[in-house]
Amino acid sequence: xxxxxxxFPAAKVVAVNQCSGNSRGRFSPRVLxxxxxxxxxxxxxxxxxxxxxxxxxxxxxxxxxxxTFDGLDKPAFPTVPDFVKSLDVSRIMDDPDVIVAYQMNGQxxxxxxxxxxxxxVPGWYATYWxxxxxxxxxxxxxxxKFWMKPGYRIPDAPCGCVEPGTAPARTVPITRMTVRSFIxxxxxxxxxxxxxxxxxxxxxxxxxxxxxxxQTSTDGxxxxxxxxxGADLGRYSFREWSAVWTPPAPNSYRLMVRAFNGIxxxxxxxxxxxxxxxxxxxxxxxxxxxx
Amino acid sequence: MRAVAIGCWLTCLILASPAIAxxxxxxLPADHDYAKLRPGPHRDLAQTQCxxxxxxxxxxxxxxxxxxxxxxxxxKMIKVFGAPLSEADAKAITEYLATTYGPPR
Numbered sequence: 001x002x003x004x005x006x007x008f009p010a011a012k013v014v015a016v017n018q019c020s021g022n023s024r025g026r027f028s029p030r031v032l033x034x035x036x037x038x039x040x041x042x043x044x045x046x047x048x049x050x051x052x053x054x055x056x057x058x059x060x061x062x063x064x065x066x067x068t069f070d071g072l073d074k075p076a077f078p079t080v081p082d083f084v085k086s087l088d089v090s091r092i093m094d095d096p097d098v099i100v101a102y103q104m105n106g107q108x109x110x111x112x113x114x115x116x117x118x119x120x121v122p123g124w125y126a127t128y129w130x131x132x133x134x135x136x137x138x139x140x141x142x143x144x145k146f147w148m149k150p151g152y153r154i155p156d157a158p159c160g161c162v163e164p165g166t167a168p169a170r171t172v173p174i175t176r177m178t179v180r181s182f183i184x185x186x187x188x189x190x191x192x193x194x195x196x197x198x199x200x201x202x203x204x205x206x207x208x209x210x211x212x213x214x215q216t217s218t219d220g221x222x223x224x225x226x227x228x229x230g231a232d233l234g235r236y237s238f239r240e241w242s243a244v245w246t247p248p249a250p251n252s253y254r255l256m257v258r259a260f261n262g263i264x265x266x267x268x269x270x271x272x273x274x275x276x277x278x279x280x281x282x283x284x285x286x287x288x289x290x291x
Numbered sequence: 292m293r294a295v296a297i298g299c300w301l302t303c304l305i306l307a308s309p310a311i312a313x314x315x316x317x318x319l320p321a322d323h324d325y326a327k328l329r330p331g332p333h334r335d336l337a338q339t340q341c342x343x344x345x346x347x348x349x350x351x352x353x354x355x356x357x358x359x360x361x362x363x364x365x366x367k368m369i370k371v372f373g374a375p376l377s378e379a380d381a382k383a384i385t386e387y388l389a390t391t392y393g394p395p396r
Contacts, residue, residue, distance in 0.1 A: 032353055032354065034352070035352040035353070076344040076345065077344050078373075079375075080344060080373060146371075
């Protein structure tokens with residue numbers, strides 16, 4: 001661990017760590033798996049050694065194609081496949097933000113967050129962020145053990161989706177996160193005062209192109225208005241947004257939020273579906289009552 | 292081809308770290324009520340066998356489903372994760388799940 005901290009320059013990145021199946025519990029038709037609400041994500045400042053510096057120091061020979069990452073965790077039963085993930089060598093060499101982190105928010109990694117070191121793959125789902133990292137290996141083939149295949153796969157289509165209730169013909173590993181945005185304030189079912197300004201607040205993030213714009217609708221998606229963006233902590237981070245809305249009349253209102261990233265990707269009005277319950281990024285909505 | 296140096300380097304350092312070498316006993320909190328399996332045929336068998344690997348949270352939270360769904364789940368646990376279940380026990384657990392956590396009527 002000392003060498004990790006002293007032999008390599010420390011790199012810092014603020015990045016969202018989100019479960020592939022975050023919000024799976026909202027899929028319809030429902031799918032098996034951990035029935036997450038929207039809470040399987042977090043945003044933190046990570047500090048560690050660049051993975052590409054580590055590879056360079058170790059030396060990758062001609063033909064090195066992928067790198068596998070294993071942690072100290074062991075399966076609950078010996079026949080359960082060990083959790084090992086892989087990244088292409090090129091994915092690591094092209095991206096200085098892929099790091100072996102030993103710090104989270106200025107402190108050593110807590111045990112539950114992967115002490116003493118974990119892989120951080122900004123922009124990609126948490127399945128790659130191997131905790132308690134203990135073994136890194138360069139291989140000359142595509143790694144296809146359980147947690148890369150058949151685990152953590154999405155339909156081989158640009159949307160990563162299929163017709164609800166059907167099975168994909170071909171799958172690929174899940175990788176980059178889709179664009180998401182949330183309304184944190186007001187809470188669902190809140191009562192707000194007619195004619196009084198109501199603060200709307202929340203967060204948005206994507207898979208690494210950065211949030212360029214967040215819009216809200218207070219009429220169920222008919223019209224959209226630009227919101228104010230908060231501090232830019234980098235393209236992998238939560239981006240706060242805020243707006244002020246004055247409810248004109250006593251009524252129930254459907255508030256909605258959608259974000260756009262640096263390459264124009266956004267969110268849809270209809271949820272996309274896949275059998276594993278991954279990639280959810282439908283436009284979120286909150287119903288409030290103005291009285 | 293293998294970055295053996297790096298693998299060993301990290302492994303050895305981590306294993307040698309005093310924080311890891313020091314063993315600490317930790318008592319885990321009891322499962323919350325939500326995770327308790329509902330009464331039904333072969334409940335105790337399901338409780339014992341499934342908990343070898345996972346909390347019963349992962350049972351009670353799943354979408355309700357018919358025998359076909361639960362048979363596929365139990366079969367996956369055996370074929371993919373190697374759950375050491377006899378054919379009779381697998382059948383009994385499937386029956387428990389399909390009757391206790393069956394489709395809403």
